[in-house]
Amino acid sequence: MKKNTLVMLGGFIIAGAIVFLLMAATPGSSGIELTMKQLLATQGQHKDDFVTVEGLLIEKSIKWNPDKIQLKFDVKDNDGNIMHVVHNGIKPDNFSEGVITILQGSPTTKDTFKAETVKTRCPSKYEGKDMKDYDPKKHEKLLNQPPHEK
Amino acid sequence: MYLFANATIYIGLALAIYSLLIMTLGISTKNQKLVNSGKGGVIALFVCAGLAMSSLFYLLGSSQFQYEYVRDYTSSELPVIYKLTALWAGNAGSLLLWTFFLTLYMMMITFSRKMNGNPMIPYIISILLANAVFFFFILGFVAKPFLLLDQIPTEGKGLNPMLQNPGMIIHPVTLYLGYVGLSVPFAFAMAALIMKNMDDFWIKMTRRWTIIAWLFLSLGNIFGGQWAYVELGWGGYWAWDPVENASFMPWLTATAFLHSVMIQERKNMLKVWNISLIIISYALTLFGTFLVRSGVLTSVHAFANSNLGLYFLIFMGIAVIMALYVLMSRYNLIKRSAGEFTSFASKESSFLINNLLLVGAAFAVFWGTIFPLVSEAVRGTKVTVGTPFFNKVEAPILLSMMFVMAVCPLLAWQRSTIKNLRENFLLPAIVAVIAMILMVVLGMTKAWAVIGYGVIALLLVTHYLEFYRGVKARRKMTKENPLLALYRLTVKNRRRYGGYLVHLGIACITMGIIGSQNYDVQTMKTIELGKSIEINNYRINYDKLDQKKEGINDIVYAQVTVFKDGKRLGSYEPEKVFYGHWDQPSSEVAIISSFKEDLYIVLSAWEDDGRATFIVKVNPMMSWLWIGSFMIVIGSLFAVWNGRYQNVTPRYTGVRREVF
Missing domain, CATH: 2.40.50.140 (Nucleic acid-binding proteins)
Structure with a gap:
């Protein structure tokens, strides 16, 4: 029984260490x-x-x-x-x-x-995209245009 | 077709409810006829789900755009394979897939040879049927796959180009198989608890099923990571996004269960713990679905927001409360006849540590994932924790887990003596230390990496010794040639050596992770035609910018020639693909892969005068990630393969009931 308790105790220490790790890591890397x-x-x-x-x-x-x-x-x-x-x-x-x-x-x-x-x-990554502003010419334009328009 | 397809869903719902009722009635009145009728219901349910799936496949394949789902996810010129796989591109379809897998698993359990005549079946099936009722309800009333549009559009919206990748064909399927798979051990556990019967049979069967679910879950995560790596163009494979975490958590707890159940098998210990792990894993799959589909967290993956998540949350709540009730009411029974630890340095205690670490890791992920929600509830601001948090917390936990994994095979059951420890560990420890010294001498200065690789070296040696000693012992008796001895040895102990193979796979993956996380080099440059970028010992010459057409897709590509140490490796074409129907391009990266490292080239922008902006990354040891994944698959398949092996699943010997 004693060993059993000790092993459990060891377990708690590990669990405690993990919780400590969590607490220590949270503030520094949170936003x-x-x-x-x-x-x-x-x-x-x-x-x-x-x-x-x-x-x-x-x-x-x-x-x-x-x-x-x-x-x-x-x-x-x-x-x-x-x-x-x-x-x-x-x-x-x-x-x-x-x-x-x-x-x-x-x-x-x-x-x-x-x-x-x-x-x-x-907004609709898995829900398809609206077709109404689809313009077949757009690809061409996009290709020939520099991405910065101004 | 419309009527037929919808009928499959609603009849399915009715059948599921009927089977559930008749099954529970059969159990409580001990009437075999009623139970048999319920089993018949399972077949019918499977047929329903199968027909619903085929209907949707048919509609997608034949581009019937009058259906909302077909219009939303496909277009007529999409390759057939992507038309079909669009089935799991959206909410409703993916849930249909989930339901189908659930009924498939139910069929497999009800009519498996091993389970024949087992009185647990009605209980297991009832619990799975309750799940089926839920899913058919969702399909019938919340996320309907077969909705007709008012007008018939001439063309569909097309499939998101990011989903047009082989990785995306298989990633959701494997992930769902894993998710659904975890409800099977849950059903087994609940059935065992309700019947007050926790014998060997239960453990063996549950373990098998958990390994299967675990394998698919692993595959799902791996394919997801690989897809992210080749398709998204950011050079990473894992971002600790809530959605990724959602599938990582059950993986961790299922892994913990697979190990701790071994102690139960041998020592009859940790029974409550094991049941809890199963319940947690199952609950986490539902919780993950809730996270993914509800949009409560900011995620790049998010499905469209809907109240679907809420249903999952409610269902999860009910399932967990009922499971806990059953567990509590049987607590005394389980508690009885539990074994005890006899030594610290034993397999048992190393398994326990491994369990604590795994569950701790899962908890840390959980904590980080829901932290924004908790902080919003408590303090009013959404506090997010990012990748650094997860890396900081998970790295030490997983590294210590690797250490336990390295040490465990050489520890004896019960207790290890000092002598036995010295014999077993002297050599591996020396090798590991030498390896670490070598690394430092060769110029590796990052402490984490050196320690990590040291632990991996230790693991490789201890696992090699396991195989070596096994073969040696066998040859002493049989005088077989080494290869034959190795083959026979492993085939006779499938679970054990399969498990070791999985360990080695994990070691390879860890190698890849440590390498790519610590030693990746990235540069971002805009260069003119004919100029070059240098990174490490690579030189990338930018030769040409051009465009081509593939089907309806326009492709802009840069031709680059890659030199390594002055030697020409070849010419490559990182691309931007403008998919038809999609305004925005997506990157096709060029990856030059070797055992040592990946060179990762992304064409990110270009100008009128031919200047182009490239992102070039060197990701060390990436291939080991995929090699390790492959080993995991082989290892787990090897472990569950139903060949002639010694540990035949024992016949059911527990309490007899009148119905089976």
Whole structure:
């Protein structure tokens, strides 16, 4: 019986170690998830935080600098708030008007979000896509056009 | 067709309810006729689900766009294979697939030779039938696969190009087989508890089924990772996304169960623990589905938001509460006649540690996954924990698990003496230490990587010794040639050596993970035509930018020539594919793979003047990930293969009941 208890005790120590590991790792690697509205309202408070925020992409605003590999674009939410985003990286694959972008990074300056990662989530990733704005010419145009329009 | 297809669903629902009722009635009145009728219901149910599946296949294959599902996921010029596999591209279809697998498993259990005449069957089937009722209900009222549109569109919306990849054909199927598979051990466990019967037979059968489910779950995760690696163009394979976690958690707990059940088999210990693991694994599959389909968490994978997740949550709640009730009410019975630990250095205790680590790992994943929800409820802000959290927490846990895995085979059951420890561990320990010193000398400086590879070296040696000693002992008696001896040895102990093979597979995967996580190099550059990018000892010459047409897809590709140490490796074409019907391109990466490392080239953007932006990555040891996965498959198949083997599943010997 004694050994049994001791083994159990050892088990608790391991379990305790894992819980400790969890507690220790949580603060350092956590960030917060805000809606754009919240973020814009409380930007100052979150300067040092790692923030996840979602917004709808405004396609016209995309500026792509191939030499610096820097991507600038704006996102909006459904209330019409607009936020500028800077990302030192490339364009994700389905980067088109209205796509939901998941941004992670820090809101360094007013209205500008410095994104470390930019991911996209098509609002209908598994639900097909609307055909009404499909334009067969678009592919051609896309090919012959530089991604930065302005 | 519309009537027929829908009829299969609703008749299925009616049949499932009928079979469930008649089965439980048969059990309680001990009426064999009623139970047989319920079994007949299982066949009919299988036929229904099969017909529903075929109907949807037919509709998809023949592009009948008047159906919403067909319109949403296919288009007429899609290759036939993707038309058909669009069946599991959306909510309703994937649930239909799930239901079909459930009925398939039910058939297999009801009419398997091993289970013939076993009084557990009615109980097992009843529990699975309750699941079937739930799924048919969902198909009939929440996520309907056969919805007609008001107007017949001329063309469908097409399948998301990201899903047009061989990996996506098979990944959902295997994952669902794994998910559904875990409801089988759950049903077995519940049946055993209800019948107050927990004998050898129960354990053997449950173990088999769990291995099968486990194998499919592993495959599902592996295929998913591979798809992400080749298709998504970010050079990774696992992102600790909620959806990935959802399938990783049951995998961990099922792995824990597979090991701790061995102790129960030998020592009659840990019975409550085992049952709890089964319940948890099963609940986690439902919880995972809830996470995936409800959209409560921010995920790149998310299915369309719907209230579907809620139904899963409710169903999971009911299942767990009932399972716990059964467990509690049988608690005294299970508790009786449990064995005890006799030593710290024994297989038992190493299994226990392994279990704690696995469950701890699962809990850590769970914690990280639901943390945003918890913090939102408690503090009002969604606090997210990202990849660094998971890496920080999981790496030490999984590394210690590797260590236990390395040590365990050489520990004796009951107790290991000092002498036995010294004999068994001296050599492996020396090899591992030498390996670690070598690594440091050769210039590896990352502590985690060195320790990790040291543990893997230890594992390889101890497992090699297991095979070596087994063969040696056998040859002493039989004088067979070594290969024959190895063959006969392993075939006689399928589960054991199959398990070792799986361990080796995991070791290979870990090698790949450690290598690719610690030593990957990435560069991102925009270069002009004719210029080149250098990374490590590779040089990538950018020769040409061009476009071509494949079917309705337009492809822009860059032609690059790759040199390694000045030697030409060949010419490759990373592409961007503009799929017809989709505005946005998707990347087709060029991967140059070797045992040592993968060179991963993505064409990410291009300009009018021919300049192009490439992402180039060197991912060390990636191939080992896939090699290890392959070994896992071989190992688990080997373990469950129903050949002539010594541990024949014992005939049922428990309590007799009148119905079977």
